[in-house]
Amino acid sequence: MRPLRVAFFGSPAFALPTLEALLRQHDVVSVVTQPAKPAGRGLELRQPAAAKLALAAGVPLAQPRRLRDPVFHDSLRALDLDVAVTAAYGRILPPQLLAVPRHGFLNVHASLLPRWRGAAPIQHALIAGDEESGVTIMQTEEGLDTGPIRLQRRVKVLADDDAVSLAATLAQLGAEVLTEALTLLVEGSLPLTPQDEAAATAAPPLTAEDGHVRWCDTATSIANRHRGVALWPGTSFGHAGGRVKVLGLVAHQDADAKGAPPGQVLSLGPESVVVAAGTGTVELLEVKPASRGAMSARAWANGRGVKAGVTLV
Secondary structure: OOOOEEEEEEOOHHHHHHHHHHHHHOEEEEEEOOOOEEEOOOOEEEOOHHHHHHHHHOOOEEOOOOOOOHHHHHHHHOOOOOEEEEEOOOOOOOHHHHOOOOOOEEEEEOOOOOOOEOOOHHHHHHHOOOOEEEEEEEEOOOOOOOOOEEEEEEEEOOOOOOHHHHHHHHHHHHHHHHHHHHHHHHHOOOOOEOOOHHHOOEOOOOOHHHHEOOOOOEHHHHHHHHHHOOOOOOEEEEEOOEEEEEEEEEEEOOOOOOOOOOOEEEEEOOOOEEEEOOEOEEEEEEEEEOOOOOEEHHHHHHHHOOOOOOEOO
16 A cells, blocks of 8 residues: 555644554654643643654644634645544644545544544543443544544443543554554545434533532442543542542442431541442542642541541532
8 A cells, every 4th residue: 555645633642653653654744733832830831742753753743723724724735635634633623624635634533433522532431331432533524523434443441441541542443443444545445434413422521520529429420430530630529628639439339328318428447438329339448638648548537537427528
């Protein structure tokens, strides 16, 4: 297969395996990422992961602030692109841009579309307790992840997967599926299947509130949410007017909360704190109070005078 002339659009670490695969097998003539952003205490400009890789590989890097800029469009047209590939780029592409490459834009999306359209498909899949996930290579169009499916691969979600581990799995799978899709594209045999609109679900960006423990939920749902928000914003609960981060917890769905209201502390173990959920119980294992280091949940409870009967929010 002859190498394709490709422009790659992507920014975070999730995009790296796909970009690496393209660099090995095709002629990547441009990498487009989000602009560098201030980060850390010193607010120094920090380049996205894909930008660092592009600079290290000697590939021309573009970081437009406006995707509707005609100068940017002209610069892409001048590259004589066969196809453009996006992976976690994070911005909606205007129709004028989508028309530039001969074969348009292919998107590496971390879900089994049409399930979980949007910015946080991995997180929402875990929060919902999905037992299966995967990668979809989609033909990008104007809508939010509404384009036809070109290729799709499934993978089981492991019981101990969280947003960090599942993202790593799907990032690697995405590179493999994209490689296969480009081979089929050159052969003229890449499928083009419309999405089932009736089966579509939304995966909007997470907010800080998405990490708050919802004690009225089942113990299993609380644990699933904990897995889904592991990358950001993390799990937390309220006590004495402040928030306490949860670093480790276990759901006991079949445990008897003995009629206690959701959020009430039931007992203290040697290292843990057991709390009533909507059904079942949640055992807090490791926590991190504000301005303190990580500690066992029992150590935190001892230091704050938390005993059975106290309600967490």
